[in-house]
Each structure stands twice: as structure tokens, then as C-alpha cells.
Amino acid sequence: MRRLFHSVTQFYRNLRIKLKLFIMLFSIMIGCIMLTYGVLQYAYSIYDRQIYERSSQVLNLTANSIENELRGIENTSFNIATDPTIQSKLNALRADPSEMNYERHKIRDDMILRLVQFAGSEKYVATADIMDLSGNIISAGREAVWTEEYKRGIWNEANEGEGGLRWMLSMQGDPYLVATRLIRSYNSNLRLDLETLGVLVVRIRMNEIVHDIAAGSELASGELLISTDKGLIFSGTDSVVGSQRDYLHTPLTHDYEVRNENGHKIFVSQMISGYTGWIYSSIIPFDTIFERISWMKNLLIAVFSASMFVIILVAFRVAQGITGPIEELIGRMKQVQKGDFSTEGIADLTVGNNLNKDEIGQLHRTFRIMIQQIDELIHENYAKQLTIKETQFKALQAQINPHFLYNTLESINWEAKMGGQVQISRMVESLGFLLRNSISQKESIVTLGQELDIIRHYLTIQQTRFEERLVFTQDVPPHFYSCPIPKLTLQPLVENAIHHALEPMVNPCHITIRAWEELDHLVVTVEDNGPGMVPEMLERVRRGEVQSKGNGIGLSNIRERIVLAFGEHYGLEIQSEPQRGTRILVHIPLERDDLHV
Known part of the structure; x- marks a missing residue:
């Protein structure tokens, strides 16, 4: 009871x-x-x-x-x-x-x-x-x-x-x-x-x-x-x-x-x-x-x-008369939470509902003054923040710009074709595709389909090197291809899987890319069946204390670019167990074509 x-x-x-x-x-x-x-x-x-x-x-x-x-x-x-x-x-x-x-x-x-x-x-x-x-x-x-x-x-x-x-x-x-x-x-x-x-x-x-x-x-x-x-x-x-x-x-x-x-x-x-x-x-x-x-x-x-x-009716009207202005104020706060700092409608609420003298009226006036001050700060610092963000993004992207020459690759490609070396020609074409996408800085955000094309060309080169030791599987529904993603997000993850999973293994290494919808966002995973990580190493990786080998792109770099592009609600998630492989989950916005029909 x-x-x-x-x-x-x-x-x-x-x-x-x-x-x-x-x-x-x-x-x-x-x-x-x-x-x-x-x-x-x-x-x-x-x-x-x-x-x-x-x-x-x-x-x-x-x-x-x-x-x-x-x-x-x-x-x-x-x-x-x-x-x-x-x-x-x-x-x-x-x-x-x-x-x-x-x-x-x-x-x-x-x-x-x-x-x-x-x-x-x-x-x-x-x-x-x-x-x-x-x-x-x-x-x-x-x-x-x-x-x-x-x-x-x-x-x-x-x-x-x-x-x-x-x-x-x-x-x-x-x-x-x-x-x-x-x-x-x-x-x-x-x-x-x-x-x-x-x-x-x-x-x-x-x-x-x-x-x-x-x-x-x-x-x-x-x-x-x-x-x-x-x-x-x-x-x-x-x-x-x-x-x-x-x-x-x-x-x-x-x-x-x-x-x-x-x-x-x-x-x-x-x-x-x-x-x-x-x-x-x-x-x-x-x-x-x-x-x-x-x-x-x-x-x-x-x-x-x-x-x-x-x-x-009377009880509902009395309750509505007391809580209505509060609900309207909460609605304006939710708009501010979404990034709308305009003060349109707040003054009208105060005058229209005669809240100039009671406690709710004071809340409206105080909230309006606060929003005005925040809006002024945003307008003053908006240009500066955009410049800083663009500079940070370009500085992160500059770490992966290769310094190969297209002319040299074209010459090698023609020599391979004239010599009948089809495999070498295919590798050179894939390498050229990767270089063009790396050097080009016109678009920092690409579609998931474009990112998968980069991975396909990258794996063309790697499968020539590792042959049957590398087994790649892709399970991404085509209606997710239009979703936005920072350029070179998944390719570095596949490259990490090759370095940390395939190279230490004798048996074939299976690398799989999957995608599915979860709540209001898209989850893309890159997973392997490699040796995995012990809990201590996994925790260090999550904290960003482990640097990537060579000149590769680290997980912290990828995470920062996702956060800069889409906000704090998106990023990376790492899962791994010893002798059971590693899985990297990429959380990005869900914007596919069928949602706008």
C-alpha cells in the first residue's frame, strides 16, 4: 500500500x-x-x-x-x-x-x-x-x-x-x-x-x-x-x-x-x-x-x-491561463536550444497575455533580454567563429594531402597498358582516383556513395598486394548513398583494419562495411576479425592517447572532423575484444532521398 x-x-x-x-x-x-x-x-x-x-x-x-x-x-x-x-x-x-x-x-x-x-x-x-x-x-x-x-x-x-x-x-x-x-x-x-x-x-x-x-x-x-x-x-x-x-x-x-x-x-x-x-x-x-x-x-x-x-471547462481554462504563458516560454526556449536566437514573438507574448506585472511576465522580459544579448554576441562573433572553424577543418584535411603528380601516374599508366600489364594499369588508375579526391578541397563533405567509391579504389590496390588474404564485404543499402559524410572518413578506418588486423594475421582477414538506421541518425561500421585489443589498449584508444602508425589519419582526427561538420551528437564509437576483432561505429546524420518524397 x-x-x-x-x-x-x-x-x-x-x-x-x-x-x-x-x-x-x-x-x-x-x-x-x-x-x-x-x-x-x-x-x-x-x-x-x-x-x-x-x-x-x-x-x-x-x-x-x-x-x-x-x-x-x-x-x-x-x-x-x-x-x-x-x-x-x-x-x-x-x-x-x-x-x-x-x-x-x-x-x-x-x-x-x-x-x-x-x-x-x-x-x-x-x-x-x-x-x-x-x-x-x-x-x-x-x-x-x-x-x-x-x-x-x-x-x-x-x-x-x-x-x-x-x-x-x-x-x-x-x-x-x-x-x-x-x-x-x-x-x-x-x-x-x-x-x-x-x-x-x-x-x-x-x-x-x-x-x-x-x-x-x-x-x-x-x-x-x-x-x-x-x-x-x-x-x-x-x-x-x-x-x-x-x-x-x-x-x-x-x-x-x-x-x-x-x-x-x-x-x-x-x-x-x-x-x-x-x-x-x-x-x-x-x-x-x-x-x-x-x-x-x-x-x-x-x-x-x-x-x-x-x-x-472552468478548471481547464484556469489551469490553461496559468500554464499557457509558461508553455509558450518553454517553446521559445526549445527554439533557442535548436539555434534560433531571434526575439520575434517574445515581446508579443508579454503584451498579448498581459504578463507585464506578474511573475510570468517578468520571466518573459528576462528571457527576452537574455536572448537579445546572446543574439548580439552571436552576430559579433559569427564571422570570427566561421573563420576559425574553416581554418581548423582545412588544417585537419591538409594532413592527408598527398604530393604525387598526376602526370607521373599517367605516364606509368600508359607504359603499363602498352606493356600489357592490366593489373598495374588498374592499380595506377585507382591510385590516381585516390589522389584526385585527396588533393581536391572543393568539397569537404561528400556523400556516402562517393566515400564508398574511394574505398573501392583503395581496396583494388590493397587486394593486388594481399590477394586472397584480404576478403572485403559491403552491406550498405543503396538508399543510404545520399547521406552526407566528411571526405576520407571510412577509408582511413579500412586502412587501419589492414594495418592492425590483416598484416599480423596468417589466415584471411575479413573486413566488412555495414550501414543501418538507428533512431534519427545513420550508423556505418567498419569491422574486422583481427586480433582485437585488450581492455587497457581499447581505453587508451578511446581517450586518444595512441597515435596512428606512420602518416595515417588517426581516429581523433576523424572524430574531430565529424563533430565539426555535424555537431557533438555525432562521432565515433570503438568496440573491440581480444581475438574477436574490432568494430568502429560512425554516427552521421540520416538524410536520404526517400525521406523528402
């Missing part, structure tokens, strides 16, 4: 000042935005929780109001079951259950009239039905489809209540909530014999109850479900049985939850009735109840995103 921190710190230190300023400003602003966003999110979470709790409170109030209505209906059902008229009529039907006559029809009509009176007093009661002991239905209101299975279910549910009201699921397709209870005889000869006389079945308009009570609350935009562990009692859909909210038959783990249903978020709050044991569940689309909150959150994200963009 410590190493990672050190690496990050080191990386930050090596960044440009502009990036450092940008990162610092950006980090500060991002920190402020994140803090603000966190505080707002915390405030929104508190607000969301208050909305959740309010929704739960609304559900509780709604459930209590619904159950108050249901208590009223329960009282009505009790009044029906204990009504003396109903009791007497059912007792009469029980006494003669099979006889069908006018009296029996009269009893049924009287019971229907009494049921209508009770049902009419209750707003939400759709029908009030009585099933006698024979299974006959006496109905006040719209008659339902009474199947034998449904009748048995009614009897079983009523028996489980033992005289109390029982709420039960309705038949398939029946939109009403069903409440049932046994009708027992309680006043026969002033005794409570509690004999069963029939079953009261009350159908309730649950949709109207919920609609009237939930109107104006958050539940009006959602859905209310009432369920038990046996199934769904009420749903906002047309049929209480056709709802898909079966997972709400059991209580939630919390009073409210946010769930995903069919790709949409829903808010579910829940409470369990202490009166009926029913589970009341409120289902509200999340987007409905939190539409404004979601809109505010989206707006907040959009504002923060726009702020991020503006912050990036």
Missing part, C-alpha cells in the same frame, strides 16, 4: 503544472458536489420515509373506515337473524318443510318483505338471502346462481361461525363480498334452545365501500387489496378472484416495501386488521406517488452533470 501511494505521488509530481492545477481544482469541486449531493440524498431519504409512513397511516385510516362499515353490516345481519318475524316464519317453515300451499308462499313473501326493509336501510348491501333447512332460497334483491356445491360451502362456513358472522370468498364471477351466519331460534316458549332455523347470506358492494372511503386519498391512484390466508377477498379489479396479487395473501416482512412488478416499480404498504384478521394491502405505482420527487432527483442529476461539464 505504501509503495502504491509512493508511485501515485511520484506520478503526480511528474505531471505538467497544467494537469496538476486541473486535477486539484477538479477534485475540490467534485468533493463539494458530492457533499451537496449526499446531503440532498439524505434529505430526500427522510422525505421518502415520511411519505411511506403517511401512506401507511392512510391505509390504516382506510381500513378502519371500511371495517366500521362492515361492523354496521354485521349489526344489520344480527338484527335480521334475531328479528321476531324472521324467527317465526322460519319456525313455521321448519314445522312443515314439505307442504307447498298458499300459507307457505305467504310466509316466503312476508320474509322477503322483511329482508327488503333491512337491506334497504344499508347503502352497501346488495342482497340479503336466507336459506332454510330444506335448502330453499328466500332472496331480497338480485338472485345469485345457487349451486349445490355453493350451498354446502355456505352451510359449512356458517356452522364454523357457530352463530357469529363469517366472511367468505364469493363464487367465481360474483363481484360481491359475502357474509354469512346461522339463524338460530332463541325465543321458543321463552327458552333459548338455539336450534338452527336457516342461514343468512348478505352480499356486500365492497367496491363501493372502498371507492367512497378511498376517494381523495393516495389510494385513489392505486389499488387496495384485502386478503386472508385462504385467498383474496377484495381487489380493485372487477372480480375479486381474478387478481394477480396472490403474493399478498401473506403479510410482508415490513409495513411497506418497494417492489418490481412487470418492469415497473410499485409501492406496497400493509396492515393486519385486529377485527377481521384480514390483510389490507395498498398498491400504488411508484411513479405516481413519487413523481415530483423523481422529477426533482432527475433535475438534480442533470444540474450536477451540467455543473461537472462547466467545472471541467
Whole structure:
């Protein structure tokens, strides 16, 4: 961890000042935005929780109001079951259950009239039905489809209540909530014999109850479900049985939850009735109840995103405003490094960027004054330096000027040709070529191709002398022939290889010239397989402490001419190992024709 921190710190230190300023400003602003966003999110979470709790409170109030209505209906059902008229009529039907006559029809009509009176007093009661002991239905209101299975279910549910009201699921397709209870005889000869006389079945308009009570609350935009562990009692859909909210038959783990249903978020709050044991569940689309909150959150994200963009621009402009003049000054310094000492543009930088009074402006003025002084010194000493350089170059080149006469060589060449001595003629021609190039001082810089021609003529003479003991190989791509090189740079190196490698050897000596491109310059090598040099001798040669044999050109002379011609970045490199030969690397500029296409 410590190493990672050190690496990050080191990386930050090596960044440009502009990036450092940008990162610092950006980090500060991002920190402020994140803090603000966190505080707002915390405030929104508190607000969301208050909305959740309010929704739960609304559900509780709604459930209590619904159950108050249901208590009223329960009282009505009790009044029906204990009504003396109903009791007497059912007792009469029980006494003669099979006889069908006018009296029996009269009893049924009287019971229907009494049921209508009770049902009419209750707003939400759709029908009030009585099933006698024979299974006959006496109905006040719209008659339902009474199947034998449904009748048995009614009897079983009523028996489980033992005289109390029982709420039960309705038949398939029946939109009403069903409440049932046994009708027992309680006043026969002033005794409570509690004999069963029939079953009261009350159908309730649950949709109207919920609609009237939930109107104006958050539940009006959602859905209310009432369920038990046996199934769904009420749903906002047309049929209480056709709802898909079966997972709400059991209580939630919390009073409210946010769930995903069919790709949409829903808010579910829940409470369990202490009166009926029913589970009341409120289902509200999340987007409905939190539409404004979601809109505010989206707006907040959009504002923060726009702020991020503006912050990036501001941080970049601030950093650029501070580091821009410094970068411009660095650019001018690089031009000076390349040899451009003109002061054009430096004064404009100072005025154009209003840097006359701050520290960067002082840097510009000081740099401009320094460049002006350097430029004056260069102009004053330029001619003198050129004269000195030319004198040094000619003095170095004068060391290799031979003093042979062309006329004498021509005479020897003609005598050899007339005598049929072709080999002597070829040697004389090569020697003449070498002398012309040595004596001519018109061009101190030649091409690599011209230098290789000099070596070829030189080796023509030497191969005549050493024959098969001298093996020469050249591996220089033709596209490097146009590269510049000081005259007589490679020929002295080949001559040194002959003196120090070939002459002491008995076996054939291989001398090879190669060339390749390396980075932005050209490397030309002259190497041999001679005896090489021990490390002490190699170090002395590199320091220039070893003089060349005879009147030959030393390595220091070649190195100085390369430096004078092309600068300190170019020169010679010497590599050698005992019994493994010597290699001289010449570093010169890379200026070939295909680079200018």
C-alpha cells in the first residue's frame, strides 16, 4: 500500500503544472458536489420515509373506515337473524318443510318483505338471502346462481361461525363480498334452545365501500387489496378472484416495501386488521406517488452533470491561463536550444497575455533580454567563429594531402597498358582516383556513395598486394548513398583494419562495411576479425592517447572532423575484444532521398 501511494505521488509530481492545477481544482469541486449531493440524498431519504409512513397511516385510516362499515353490516345481519318475524316464519317453515300451499308462499313473501326493509336501510348491501333447512332460497334483491356445491360451502362456513358472522370468498364471477351466519331460534316458549332455523347470506358492494372511503386519498391512484390466508377477498379489479396479487395473501416482512412488478416499480404498504384478521394491502405505482420527487432527483442529476461539464471547462481554462504563458516560454526556449536566437514573438507574448506585472511576465522580459544579448554576441562573433572553424577543418584535411603528380601516374599508366600489364594499369588508375579526391578541397563533405567509391579504389590496390588474404564485404543499402559524410572518413578506418588486423594475421582477414538506421541518425561500421585489443589498449584508444602508425589519419582526427561538420551528437564509437576483432561505429546524420518524397 505504501509503495502504491509512493508511485501515485511520484506520478503526480511528474505531471505538467497544467494537469496538476486541473486535477486539484477538479477534485475540490467534485468533493463539494458530492457533499451537496449526499446531503440532498439524505434529505430526500427522510422525505421518502415520511411519505411511506403517511401512506401507511392512510391505509390504516382506510381500513378502519371500511371495517366500521362492515361492523354496521354485521349489526344489520344480527338484527335480521334475531328479528321476531324472521324467527317465526322460519319456525313455521321448519314445522312443515314439505307442504307447498298458499300459507307457505305467504310466509316466503312476508320474509322477503322483511329482508327488503333491512337491506334497504344499508347503502352497501346488495342482497340479503336466507336459506332454510330444506335448502330453499328466500332472496331480497338480485338472485345469485345457487349451486349445490355453493350451498354446502355456505352451510359449512356458517356452522364454523357457530352463530357469529363469517366472511367468505364469493363464487367465481360474483363481484360481491359475502357474509354469512346461522339463524338460530332463541325465543321458543321463552327458552333459548338455539336450534338452527336457516342461514343468512348478505352480499356486500365492497367496491363501493372502498371507492367512497378511498376517494381523495393516495389510494385513489392505486389499488387496495384485502386478503386472508385462504385467498383474496377484495381487489380493485372487477372480480375479486381474478387478481394477480396472490403474493399478498401473506403479510410482508415490513409495513411497506418497494417492489418490481412487470418492469415497473410499485409501492406496497400493509396492515393486519385486529377485527377481521384480514390483510389490507395498498398498491400504488411508484411513479405516481413519487413523481415530483423523481422529477426533482432527475433535475438534480442533470444540474450536477451540467455543473461537472462547466467545472471541467472552468478548471481547464484556469489551469490553461496559468500554464499557457509558461508553455509558450518553454517553446521559445526549445527554439533557442535548436539555434534560433531571434526575439520575434517574445515581446508579443508579454503584451498579448498581459504578463507585464506578474511573475510570468517578468520571466518573459528576462528571457527576452537574455536572448537579445546572446543574439548580439552571436552576430559579433559569427564571422570570427566561421573563420576559425574553416581554418581548423582545412588544417585537419591538409594532413592527408598527398604530393604525387598526376602526370607521373599517367605516364606509368600508359607504359603499363602498352606493356600489357592490366593489373598495374588498374592499380595506377585507382591510385590516381585516390589522389584526385585527396588533393581536391572543393568539397569537404561528400556523400556516402562517393566515400564508398574511394574505398573501392583503395581496396583494388590493397587486394593486388594481399590477394586472397584480404576478403572485403559491403552491406550498405543503396538508399543510404545520399547521406552526407566528411571526405576520407571510412577509408582511413579500412586502412587501419589492414594495418592492425590483416598484416599480423596468417589466415584471411575479413573486413566488412555495414550501414543501418538507428533512431534519427545513420550508423556505418567498419569491422574486422583481427586480433582485437585488450581492455587497457581499447581505453587508451578511446581517450586518444595512441597515435596512428606512420602518416595515417588517426581516429581523433576523424572524430574531430565529424563533430565539426555535424555537431557533438555525432562521432565515433570503438568496440573491440581480444581475438574477436574490432568494430568502429560512425554516427552521421540520416538524410536520404526517400525521406523528402
